[in-house]
Amino acid sequence: MNPVLEVSKLSMNFGGLKALENISLDIFQNEIVSLIGPNGAGKTTFFNCITGIYTPVSGDIFISSLPQKTEKENICGLKPNIITKKGMARTFQNIRLFQNMTVLENVMIGRHVRTHAGIIASVLKLKKTRNEEKKIVDDSYNILKKTGIENFANEKASTLPYGAQRKLEIARALATEPFLLLLDEPAAGMNPAETIELGLLIKEIREKENISILLIEHDMKFVMNLCDKIFVLDYGKKIASGTPDAIQNNPVVIKAYLGEDFDFDA
């Protein structure tokens, strides 16, 4: 089985700063994988490189959205909108919603990636787009249901509680029908109950939508309980990879990130 994402020797510089150095990782279908490491390690930069926001200085980013497909495609250097169309969707560390639009409209924006009607035609309500528009509304509402925020459908995004805004970002990403969902600190700012709920939602997405998930997160209890495997970055380098068990017992990771008194059960 091919990995759905195979990143090979990816490097990125900002002036003299080596933000990423020769990073390789792979993700297989239905895996939940985490990218962890200290502040400034290069985690968000990695997301920005594989989603086309930055063009890496070197390396390859192969995708293979159908695992049985033998050929893989190098998407390195493609524009973000093309990469979304190819099935990689993301959320952002700092929430980026259309704050003045309703919750439903935010998801509809994501849905337009998979429809023929252009956004402008839809806004103008051209006749031929009306049927498709109705389907977009129905599909978007269903995605809100899946993420448990359908009660907010007609509220402005800006009025949502913080945890629900993070879920709305996930809903908008899901609306693009990804094979891989990338979440940048999805639990940041959530209270313990919201974090538990988020973990359940991510597992449900993996099971029901049959997709893979790569997430950046600092909440180690959340990561260790949720993920199949973990990659650890430090100063732009990959310092470890493995199962949660292996990672929490890895002396290099403990020294660089987890700390000597890290307690998995805390």
Ligand SMILES: Nc1ncnc2c1ncn2[C@@H]1O[C@H](COP(=O)(O)OP(=O)(O)OP(=O)(O)O)[C@@H](O)[C@H]1O
């Ligand atoms: N656009 C940019 N221009 C210059 N330097 C940048 C840029 N983006 C990131 N950096 C630098 O690259 C390094 C990696 O940053 P990045 O945001 O990827 O870290 P991170 O692992 O996501 O950290 P955090 O956990 O704090 O979100 C940092 O030193 C950061 O200051």
Ligand SMILES: [Mg+2]
């Ligand atoms: Mg970051």
